[in-house]
Amino acid sequence: MSHRIGKEYLALQKTLRDPAYRHVLELAPESDQDLSRWRARIAGPPDTPYAGHAFTLVIQIPSTYPMEPPQVRFEPRAMPHCNVDFDSGRICLNILEKAHWSPAWNVLHVVHAVWLLLSDPVPDSPLDVDLACLARAQDTAALDGLVRYYLAGGSRGISSST
């Protein structure tokens, strides 16, 4: 079963060229010797305050993979989003939980799901309460403004402009 992640790595060389995944700028293990630690870079979705920025995801593949989901987080203090804990980068996404994970999904699916979360925040299960309140109040101007402020490095966030 541990060969699975190796197979994914090989397949990715081809899949990543698919235009459907053009928002996945990079997806590879940190080193070819250790396939349990991966990094991804995703482009902010167009028509969101994240557009024009790139974000790094840190991915940990458990030894039980694919029976258990990979652990995925953004870099600390880089992602203002109502389902991301800003300080740690932790992500609240149901498919990343054991109960909702499926072994038929792969690392690319996970990265894609995180990317989709950027344009489709779920304010009902927030890790960032302030942003979630704005999202719930449907105050898009304030929400986008606050996100842009963080992305520009406000409140000690990491500036992530491309």
Place this chain on the structure above:
Amino acid sequence: MSAYEEEHNISNEDNSRRELRAQIHELYQENGQSNTLLQLLSQLIPESMQEEWLQGKEEGCPEYFIDSLPRVAKNKLKTGDSCSICCCDYMDDQYPLVVELPHCNHRFDLECVAVWLSKSKTCPLCRDDVLSHKPSVDVSKAEIEEDWGMYG
């Protein structure tokens, strides 16, 4: 169940085992996967394991379900078909052991899906509850093990 227990405790173990076997056989033919059958069967194994067996169903599928998954014959597999859990082509293996989930017909290596179903009740591909489909048990083809009392 008390009547059964009384029988089970009688001194002649062979006799009780034979009767138990008959009861199980009858139950199996009547209602393939009922709870009564499971409870009855659980009494064949040591008490310490009974609870685990009856409660262990909460998370994953019972072992009998995994063991009873229909196998897909090799000539029904096409080159390029692969198991979505390990991503290996079935035909890479000279003797592929592939099973089909009864309710959705999704196929997997038995080795892969058995590990998954021991912890989950959902199909990895369609997320449906794999136990929701209750096929009628065809007892005419079922092999009745001669040594039913192997746990006794």
